Amino acid sequence: MDHLITTPHLDAPDDFYEALIDAHRGLDSAQSQALNARLVLLLANHIGSLAVLREALHAARDSA
Template sequence: MPLITEPHLDAPDSFYEALIEAHRDLTEAQSHALNARLVLLLANHIGQLDVLQQALAAARASGR
């Protein structure tokens, strides 16, 4: 299954607001830990190693 890279969220602004709210009042370390837990939860939800590897490669490439 290919990684979906086109916009796919049905309510992107609402998700962004929820993400920002989840980080409110956290220390930098707590924020990093929240992100790590979120990544692992979403990876578990996706469940397909090939898709996760595509996502890792895409995220790494876009950060350069």
């Protein structure tokens, strides 16, 4: 059964955050937005479940 995991699940969240910030370092706004778009699509492909992705979209939208 595929469901969005919303409880803490990341092995090293601080390390990931640092890597994310590093990936954006030196990019202008357009390049940074393009990186985010590519990252979202790569992670969506990895997840692979449209149901889970829809849950994520709704959760992200509701928290905006």
